[in-house]
Amino acid sequence: EGPQDSAPVTSLHSLAVTSEQIEHLHRRFKQLSQDQLTIRKENFDSIPDLEFNPIRGKIVHAFFDKRNLRQESDGLADEINFEDFLTIMSYFRPIEMNMDEEQLDRFRKEKLKFLFHMYDSDHDGKITLQEYRNVVEELLSGNPHLEKESARSIADGAMMEAASICVGQMGPDQVYEGITFEDFLKMWQGIDIETKMHVRFLNVDTIAHCY
Amino acid sequence: MEVVWAVGQVGALWVAVVLGLIVLPSALGISLGISEAYMWVLVKTLEWATIRLQKGAKKPQPPRTPTANGIIERDETPMEKEIALLHRADFEFSHIFYFCRKGFEAIVEDEVTQRFSSEELLSWNLLTRTNVNFHYISLRLTVVWVIGVIVRYCFLLPLRVTLAAIGITSMIVGTTVVGQLPNSSVKNYLSEVVHLTCSRILVRALSGTIHYHNKENRPQKGGICVANHTSPIDAIILTNDGCYAMVGQVHGGLMGIIQRATVKACPHVWFERSEIKDRHLVTKRLREHVADKSKLPILIFPEGTCINNTSVMMFKKGSFEIGGTIYPVAIKYDPQFGDAFWNSSKYNIVSYLLRIMTSWAIVCNVWYLPPMVRKEDEDAVQFANRVRSAIARQGGLTELPWDGGLKRAKVKDTFKEEQQKNYSKMLVRNGSVG
Numbered sequence: 001e002g003p004q005d006s007a008p009v010t011s012l013h014s015l016a017v018t019s020e021q022i023e024h025l026h027r028r029f030k031q032l033s034q035d036q037l038t039i040r041k042e043n044f045d046s047i048p049d050l051e052f053n054p055i056r057g058k059i060v061h062a063f064f065d066k067r068n069l070r071q072e073s074d075g076l077a078d079e080i081n082f083e084d085f086l087t088i089m090s091y092f093r094p095i096e097m098n099m100d101e102e103q104l105d106r107f108r109k110e111k112l113k114f115l116f117h118m119y120d121s122d123h124d125g126k127i128t129l130q131e132y133r134n135v136v137e138e139l140l141s142g143n144p145h146l147e148k149e150s151a152r153s154i155a156d157g158a159m160m161e162a163a164s165i166c167v168g169q170m171g172p173d174q175v176y177e178g179i180t181f182e183d184f185l186k187m188w189q190g191i192d193i194e195t196k197m198h199v200r201f202l203n204v205d206t207i208a209h210c211y
Numbered sequence: 212m213e214v215v216w217a218v219g220q221v222g223a224l225w226v227a228v229v230l231g232l233i234v235l236p237s238a239l240g241i242s243l244g245i246s247e248a249y250m251w252v253l254v255k256t257l258e259w260a261t262i263r264l265q266k267g268a269k270k271p272q273p274p275r276t277p278t279a280n281g282i283i284e285r286d287e288t289p290m291e292k293e294i295a296l297l298h299r300a301d302f303e304f305s306h307i308f309y310f311c312r313k314g315f316e317a318i319v320e321d322e323v324t325q326r327f328s329s330e331e332l333l334s335w336n337l338l339t340r341t342n343v344n345f346h347y348i349s350l351r352l353t354v355v356w357v358i359g360v361i362v363r364y365c366f367l368l369p370l371r372v373t374l375a376a377i378g379i380t381s382m383i384v385g386t387t388v389v390g391q392l393p394n395s396s397v398k399n400y401l402s403e404v405v406h407l408t409c410s411r412i413l414v415r416a417l418s419g420t421i422h423y424h425n426k427e428n429r430p431q432k433g434g435i436c437v438a439n440h441t442s443p444i445d446a447i448i449l450t451n452d453g454c455y456a457m458v459g460q461v462h463g464g465l466m467g468i469i470q471r472a473t474v475k476a477c478p479h480v481w482f483e484r485s486e487i488k489d490r491h492l493v494t495k496r497l498r499e500h501v502a503d504k505s506k507l508p509i510l511i512f513p514e515g516t517c518i519n520n521t522s523v524m525m526f527k528k529g530s531f532e533i534g535g536t537i538y539p540v541a542i543k544y545d546p547q548f549g550d551a552f553w554n555s556s557k558y559n560i561v562s563y564l565l566r567i568m569t570s571w572a573i574v575c576n577v578w579y580l581p582p583m584v585r586k587e588d589e590d591a592v593q594f595a596n597r598v599r600s601a602i603a604r605q606g607g608l609t610e611l612p613w614d615g616g617l618k619r620a621k622v623k624d625t626f627k628e629e630q631q632k633n634y635s636k637m638l639v640r641n642g643s644v645g
Contacts, residue, residue, distance in 0.1 A: 044318070047318060050314060053317070059314035115311070118307070139306050139310070
């Protein structure tokens with residue numbers, strides 16, 4: 001029994017990780033799932049390093065978000081298997097040397113889409129002011145010095161800037177409904193996110209084996 | 212009838228060999244060089260096996276990096292620098308990248324759980340338990356492995372079990388006998404002899420090869436010896452070279468018998484279960500022991516639980532509140548020949564001992580560090596951290612601020628709040644609020 005048996009070939013190719021890295025991830029998966037075949041939200045509670053993360057909830061949520069799992073339906077999954085786990089991990093793979101323009105563009109879009117889903121909690125395809133405030137509040141949570149108003153003003157300022165970039169000058173009656181994914185992409189044009197949103201594996205061969 | 216007699220002869224021969232070659236030298240404290248020869252053969256065989264493995268692999272092997280530090284490359288850029296790198300005005304976008312990545316890194320591997328699984332080896336040591344993907348490589352290698360299994364299970368294991376039995380029995384009998392004597396310097400001397408001899412027998416029972424460094428810093432009477440904890444045999448490793456007063460909880464069963472016997476000969480400090488909960492009582496008793504300069508140094512493992520010997524976790528401050536001189540000791544096992552780490556949530560004590568006794572050998576280095584005393588402006592926690600750093604540095608272990616109790620429990624809220632405060636302080640400083 002091995003991870004290679006359970007995952008179909010296509011998803012492995014898109015991950016572009018070596019079989020050793022998959023073994024590592026599989027071992028980690030088994031550790032988190034306590035030797036079960038699927039992971040539930042509660043399993044992420046056993047990671048002490050994660051406790052400190054203010055957006056811990058959103059990160060865990062992202063693992064179960066069906067949009068990230070490339071499933072047709074919407075909403076949240078109750079549990080995910082190893083293949084799903086790898087699918088989510090693939091959003092954080094680093095750039096490879098041999099990528100061409102089209103691949104790079106797709107690569108970048110995927111990462112931004114992942115981020116977009118994190119903000120858009122009601123899955124309606126738009127980041128509203130309330131959702132934005134939500135994220136900022138979480139980021140600043142646990143800080144006794146900042147009151148709720150600061151979080152609000154940050155969110156409001158950000159939304160206004162987003163609106164000005166995406167829609168241009170707004171008339172007094174115009175209401176900016178929310179940031180769509182296209183607007184989101186525009187906001188991040190020219191900014192290098194690929195090197196910020198990845199986790200790079202060390203090239204290790206722990207145990208030599210031959211075939 | 213003749214068969215019984217023949218078996219009896221073999222049995223007698225066996226016991227004679229064991230006594231002559233192992234027990235007697237232990238009592239006298241000399242070495243016949245058998246262990247050294249064994250280790251030499253072992254090293255040569257394992258080198259050969261590794262070369263075979265490397266030859267067998269089709270692809271050229273990339274240069275190996277030690278896995279003790281994890282499988283993902285951690286970007287150590289402090290958060291402030293990262294946020295400055297993103298020119299966008301929207302600060303929270305930058306923050307979200309940072310935390311997203313940290314979150315993912317934690318999910319792929321976290322520093323804490325890593326420390327509670329055995330250290331991975333860079334090359335195979337012919338024990339299947341360390342080769343997670345055992346692939347058939349060559350007939351010759353498999354044959355050597357099979358021979359290895361036979362040697363370990365059919366020859367080494369019975370030998371070691373015999374020795375362990377002899378060691379434990381002599382410990383119980385010896386200390387009970389010595390315990391009958393009235394308190395005097397003769398009694399103390401005899402008690403030391405008994406403890407040392409039995410300890411040496413037990414170390415040979417594990418095929419232990421121990422290198423002691425800086426023996427001039429050995430713990431003196433009236434002091435406290437602290438060491439990092441990897442397995443229950445740590446105590447035996449240390450008592451092989453000196454006498455200590457052990458500190459611990461009273462157990463039942465065989466352990467309890469040993470405890471009751473040894474305490475008659477030598478003033479070990481055994482606590483009842485109910486007493487352990489009362490920290491003041493514990494501290495008081497230990498203080499009394501330390502104040503008496505004629506008593507043997509106490510041996511304490513401040514981590515509180517077994518860690519996998521790649522790092523040193525938080526030291527509980529209780530041991531450092533007692534006062535007196537602290538003698539730090541660093542113990543580092545070489546995992547090449549046998550993994551000494553006890554993963555108590557995975558294996559119980561019996562299966563752990565079985566694993567140890569069917570490994571090739573237990574090889575470790577022990578460094579005695581110069582004694583340390585608490586400075587006037589230091590509190591117990593700072594002192595504990597200072598000692599911990601010294602031990603970690605000497606043993607080549609990494610230091611982690613985590614509590615060993617995390618093996619079973621969750622992160623303390625106070626610690627979480629501390630982290631959150633640090634992050635918030637940074638935000639306010641950046642002036643990006645409002």
